[in-house]
Amino acid sequence: MGSTVFVGFQRILVAFDASPHAEHALDVALSMAGDMKSKLFVIAVIRPPEPAESAEFHAVLEDMRERYESCFLPVRERARQKEIELKTDIVVGHPAEQIIHYADTIQASLIVMGKRSHTILHRWVLGSNSERVLKYAHCPVMIVH
Amino acid sequence: MMNTWALSALWVGLALLATLLAIWFRVSTALSEIVVGTVAQLIIGVVLGTGGLLGNTQWITYLAGTGAIVLTFLAGAELDPVIFKTKWRESLTIGLAGFFGPFLGCTAIAHFLLHWPIMPSWLCGVALSTTSVAVVYAVMLELGFNVTEYGKAILAACFINDLGTVIALGLIFSPFTFRTAVFVVVSVAVFAVLPFVTPWFFRKYGGRVSELEAKYILFLLFALGGLAVWSGSEAVLPAYIIGMVLAGTVGKDHSLIRRLRTLTFGLLTPFYFIRAGSFVSIPALAAAPITVIVLFMAKMITKSAAVFPAVRAHRYDGSAGTYYTLMMSTGLTFGTISALFGLNHQIITQAQYSYLVAAVIGSAVIPTMVANTFFLPRHLLPHPPATRLSEQAAQQTPAAEEV
Numbered sequence: 001m002g003s004t005v006f007v008g009f010q011r012i013l014v015a016f017d018a019s020p021h022a023e024h025a026l027d028v029a030l031s032m033a034g035d036m037k038s039k040l041f042v043i044a045v046i047r048p049p050e051p052a053e054s055a056e057f058h059a060v061l062e063d064m065r066e067r068y069e070s071c072f073l074p075v076r077e078r079a080r081q082k083e084i085e086l087k088t089d090i091v092v093g094h095p096a097e098q099i100i101h102y103a104d105t106i107q108a109s110l111i112v113m114g115k116r117s118h119t120i121l122h123r124w125v126l127g128s129n130s131e132r133v134l135k136y137a138h139c140p141v142m143i144v145h
Numbered sequence: 146m147m148n149t150w151a152l153s154a155l156w157v158g159l160a161l162l163a164t165l166l167a168i169w170f171r172v173s174t175a176l177s178e179i180v181v182g183t184v185a186q187l188i189i190g191v192v193l194g195t196g197g198l199l200g201n202t203q204w205i206t207y208l209a210g211t212g213a214i215v216l217t218f219l220a221g222a223e224l225d226p227v228i229f230k231t232k233w234r235e236s237l238t239i240g241l242a243g244f245f246g247p248f249l250g251c252t253a254i255a256h257f258l259l260h261w262p263i264m265p266s267w268l269c270g271v272a273l274s275t276t277s278v279a280v281v282y283a284v285m286l287e288l289g290f291n292v293t294e295y296g297k298a299i300l301a302a303c304f305i306n307d308l309g310t311v312i313a314l315g316l317i318f319s320p321f322t323f324r325t326a327v328f329v330v331v332s333v334a335v336f337a338v339l340p341f342v343t344p345w346f347f348r349k350y351g352g353r354v355s356e357l358e359a360k361y362i363l364f365l366l367f368a369l370g371g372l373a374v375w376s377g378s379e380a381v382l383p384a385y386i387i388g389m390v391l392a393g394t395v396g397k398d399h400s401l402i403r404r405l406r407t408l409t410f411g412l413l414t415p416f417y418f419i420r421a422g423s424f425v426s427i428p429a430l431a432a433a434p435i436t437v438i439v440l441f442m443a444k445m446i447t448k449s450a451a452v453f454p455a456v457r458a459h460r461y462d463g464s465a466g467t468y469y470t471l472m473m474s475t476g477l478t479f480g481t482i483s484a485l486f487g488l489n490h491q492i493i494t495q496a497q498y499s500y501l502v503a504a505v506i507g508s509a510v511i512p513t514m515v516a517n518t519f520f521l522p523r524h525l526l527p528h529p530p531a532t533r534l535s536e537q538a539a540q541q542t543p544a545a546e547e548v
Contacts, residue, residue: 049173051475051509052279055219056173059406061286062399093287 008036009110009140015099015133016044018071021114025144026075029112034082038109042075042088043102044068045095065090096132103139111141152199159185159198160415174410175418175477179506182422200423209420210380212413213482214366217311217381219405220478221388222396223278224304225297232298239298239455240305243473246451247444248274248313254443259436264318265493271313272483272501273444275476277509278303298459303473308385310479314486315373315382328376332369332383336390339365344394358401359408362387379486421481421502424488429496430503440504441511448474480505 014029016022026042033040046064048057072088079086091098103111115130134141147155159181167177182198190197199205229236252270255261261269281303285296319325343361351358365387370380388396395401430437452473484501487493493501 047171048279048283049167049171051173051176051277051477052283053173053175053477054223054277054279055216055406055409056175057279057283058223059403059410062403091286092283098287 009038010036011041011106011108012038012110012112013041013043013099013103013106013108015095015111015113015129016042016068016071016075017095017114018044018067019114021144023114025112025114025142028142028144030075030078030082030084032110032112033079033084039085039087040079041102041106041108042072042086043099044071044088044090045098046090046092047095048092061092095129096136099129099133100136100138103137108139110139111137113141113143115143115145147199149204152202152205156198156205156416156419159419163415163419173477175414176506176510178415178418179422179425179481179502182419183425183427184422185419186423186425187427198419198423200420205416205420208413208416210417212409212415212417213485214370214380214384215363215405215409216414216417216478217384217482218362218366218388219402219409220278220307221304221385222392222402224389224392224396225300226393228297228301229304232294232301235298235459236301236305238458239302239452241309242451242455243276243302243306243448244274244309244313246274247447248309250447250450251440251443254439254447259439261497265487265497267317268483268487268492269440269497269501271310271317272480272487272505273440273447273508274306274313275310275479275483275505276303276306276448276473277475277477278307280475280509281473299456299473304389306473307476307479308389310483311379311382311385314483315378318377318379318486318490318492320377322377324376325378328372328378331372332386335365335369335383336386339387339390340394343391347395347398356404358395358398359404362395362401362405381482381486418481421485424485424495424498425502426495426499429499433496433500436500437503437507440500441507444504444508445474475509477505477509480508 009032012029012033014022014026016026029040029042032038044064046061046068048060068090075088076086089102091102099111099113102108111133113130113133130141130143134143160178163177163181164174166172166181167174170177182200186197186200200209248270250270251273252266255269256263256266278300282300285300316325346361347358366380366384369383369387373380373383481502484493484498484505487501488495488498
């Protein structure tokens with residue numbers, strides 16, 4: 001009976017929302033990717049307000065795209081310094097669903113995301129994205145506190 | 146009687162509260178403002194025993210009306226004219242089906258089932274015929290359909306659907322006199338020259354701190370809006386068409402659109418949506434909840450019954466077609482604009498207005514609420530056609546920036 005040799009996480013996906021928790025998760029992922037020579041994917045998910053209303057929806061999309069693009073600039077610089085292959089992307093939709101879908105598409109070997117502390121009301125009404133990703137993801141998930 | 150500044154503080158305070166609620170619960174600001182307006186009117190009315198929020202004060206009516214006009218213009222300006230040129234046949238068929246199905250169906254249901262008089266029934270048909278371009282576009286972005294021919298045709302169909310709504314709203318209750326003819330002729334002439342005159346005018350005089358572009362747009366909206374009301378029509382009709390005809394020019398000027406959005410969201414639409422909410426009667430809703438359910442179901446069923454065959458007629462995928470049909474069943478802004486028009490012109494009663502707004506909100510909220518409550522990871526399902534289309538779309542999407 002053959003044994004599988006763990007060669008490290010080759011394709012690491014970081015879910016980024018520009019929060020301090022996500023920044024921390026990104027630091028961890030950058031460090032891991034540098035050590036394991038992994039390819040790093042960083043995605044930001046824009047979640048439109050529901051129900052989407054025309055002018056507000058487009059305003060949210062434009063603002064968030066600009067914000068995330070500006071956040072990605074220093075990330076690219078840090079990846080370049082560490083000689084890490086990096087791909088950044090911005091997607092739209094439900095965060096947990098988009099993260100899992102993206103991980104499937106790129107065949108991620110690890111998902112790294114920050115843990116945000118929510119109130120009981122927030123968790124009851126909107127749920128926790130990290131819990132949903134943990135529940136449905138097809139690959140290992142690292143939640144960074 | 147509150148003085149102007151105290152009343153302003155009350156309304157802007159409510160707008161601030163609505164925005165905070167929208168942020169906390171991740172709902173659209175418009176929805177939050179309508180709900181806050183309804184609840185605030187009830188509470189203030191009970192506590193103070195006065196006219197509540199005093200939503201019929203002249204300056205509030207003016208700000209709210211301007212908000213509806215500019216919001217409608219912005220909605221029209223989001224049209225992509227290229228899509229229309231390439232997919233006009235499909236878009237026209239699906240869009241007209243999406244309008245006429247619920248328009249005629251809901252009118253019939255209001256008249257024959259709910260026994261509303263004929264004019265309120267027509268108004269009901271108009272208010273429930275709307276769709277939401279933004280909701281459909283949001284779903285397309287989520288699934289990657291926005292880059293497909295199918296997605297583009299559906300998106301253009303939504304504009305046709307809403308155009309049908311504003312034309313019906315603008316003309317069906319119009320008295321059709323000599324003034325109506327003047328309004329139509331002048332409007333058509335202005336719409337024809339605007340795409341040529343506007344870019345030239347902006348190139349020659351625009352780009353200054355004096356905000357000439359914003360004043361020009363507002364002048365057009367007010368002038369044609371004034372003409373529309375003079376003729377017995379509705380000011381949002383020319384506003385939507387001005388937005389559409391300028392979509393290829395002004396609509397591409399992101400800086401100008403952003404400045405208009407700041408004006409709209411920061412000052413105008415809070416007054417519009419809070420005012421729309423303040424006229425909703427909770428006692429009327431509590432007294433006849435079945436009416437709301439009937440209207441909600443009427444909208445969903447008639448929209449689906451009309452749009453689905455039109456989508457299938459163009460050989461689009463069945464599952465994805467069902468999904469878009471459901472998404473086209475939403476529409477908050479034009480639904481409330483139509484209902485408020487009916488109330489302001491005494492076509493419908495406050496109770497009928499309340500039922501319509503509740504049905505419109507329900508059609509906008511319930512589908513997404515169900516989706517969120519019963520979180521469904523669609524990509525994990527066993528190869529639904531929608532997912533396969535999404536994957537095809539994803540392959541067509543330009544690659545993200547790589548370092």
